[in-house]
Amino acid sequence: MLFNEDVFKRRSELGGSIEVVCGSMFSGKTEELIRRLRRAQIARLNVEIFKPRTDTRYHETEVVSHNQNSIPSTPVENSSAILLLGSHVQVVGIDEAQFFDDELPYVCNRLANKGVRVIIAGLDMDFQGKPFGPMPALMAMAESVTKVHAVCVRCGNPALYSYRLVPSDTKILLGEKESYEPRCRQCYELDGLV
Template sequence: MRTLISPSLPPFFFSLHLPTKPSLFSTALRASRYPPLTSPAAAALNNTNSHHRSSVSQRRELHTAASKPFSAPPPPGEIHVVVGPMFSGKTTTLLRRILSERESGRRVAVIKSDKDDRYCAESIVTHDGEKFPCWALPDLSSFKERFGLDAYRNRLDVIGIDEAQFFGDLVEFCREAADVEGKTVIVAGLDGDYLRRSFGSVLDLVPIADTVTKLASRCEVCGKRASFTLRKTEERETELIGGAEVYMPVCRSHYVSGQGVLETARAVLDASSSQRDATQRGLEATSSLSPLF
């Protein structure tokens, strides 16, 4: 048979070039020169590279942040509360402070409740007739949008609030305006109603206010210091807009005695009214009967 192997080559030439199983020595040598990725040396190398990449990334972020314009938050503002009975000069005090702030170069705006339409719908008016333009609003939360957000942030320093007892969102508005937006807020309102109960949320401002001013009037009966408001009419709802025809400032003595007199008068009037109603119903019932023949 003719051989397939060239006669000039040894019989086992091709077997010498076949892949052989590596020896233990060569495997150990290769492992020492090229440690696997899971070895401590590779882990340390990876950690070093990762730390380097993290440092570079942080430097880039700091550089990017530094290149952006920085706007510091405004310094905290202030809250000043002015309270007292009717005819004690609350609006006059508010107006005086607002004018003083404006004369010092600060930009001002005044808000009042749209419920108060006694003198002028678009101005706060003192009992002496002094006026100042204002925003008449149903709530304080709508003021920013009505005034303009950009103008509110950048072109307003002082906010005056008159008849503050009528605003249900008074505390939230004042806290945000002073603490977050750096505004000075001057609040004027009744601290108590005609029954000497807390009126609205004006007194809730006391814990967060910088100053609280309690004004007094003059008792219309004796002329002494008056700290309370007496209602002279029969209406009993808490919110009743009115002036001297409805309310009068009184001292403690005449509030107690006057309130007693008013309660007695109201009881008599209620009894008389009930008696009149009963008499009227009796007459109507009698007239509705058919005559007997």
């Protein structure tokens, strides 16, 4: 796809930035990512969305929220592919950022320095309540960080933890409500995990 000079001029006028949307499972991260990307599309900006190739829970080539809202995306093996495929657009969206390699912060920073608005969604903590993958570095370098919360299934308070229901010590276990539930700090602590 060829881009004219007006597109690049508009992108540089907007300036690059990094935005992170984070929180626990079922908190609306992907929903917020889709909302921001759709607004960019309404503004007639050139948008490209990426997700890890390994995330095929809902669809192989779309980013899909738990509410079944979706947007077309490009599955990639690693973050360096994002740098190659996203360098000629105005807005880059990245879903499930916690599953990417440690080069993702570098990639996002390079894109932002080139004038691209980068919007990232991902889990900030794993099921053990520890920082997850490249998310801490992305949050540190972002111009804005939005932390969204689910509702604790035990008490109804804001939930910030993703409690794993199935016995497994593996860090990455793709799953939905059969495998995870959102919990607040107190209800998460009841099971001695924090």
